[in-house]
Amino acid sequence: MLLREAAVSTAETPRIAELRSALDRGDLDSVRRTLLTVDGREAELLQEGMGAEAFERARQAAAS
Numbered sequence: 577m578l579l580r581e582a583a584v585s586t587a588e589t590p591r592i593a594e595l596r597s598a599l600d601r602g603d604l605d606s607v608r609r610t611l612l613t614v615d616g617r618e619a620e621l622l623q624e625g626m627g628a629e630a631f632e633r634a635r636q637a638a639a640s
Contacts, residue, residue, distance in 0.1 A: 591618050608638035 591614045598606035611634055614622060623631045 589618050592621065611635050611638040
């Protein structure tokens with residue numbers, strides 16, 4: 577799980593909402609694009625939810 581649903585608001589974290597939606601749809605191209613655009617607080621939240629190493633591996637995989 578990326579994050580607990582109640583941990584963040586969709587309005588405050590649109591990229592995380594987009595990432596969740598892409599994962600739900602199985603749209604890996606959108607997952608990759610979104611991972612590459614996440615920054616700031618959203619990146620911090622994903623690092624906390626996924627673990628910093630997993631987040632970085634996912635971003636590296638998305639970039640290749």
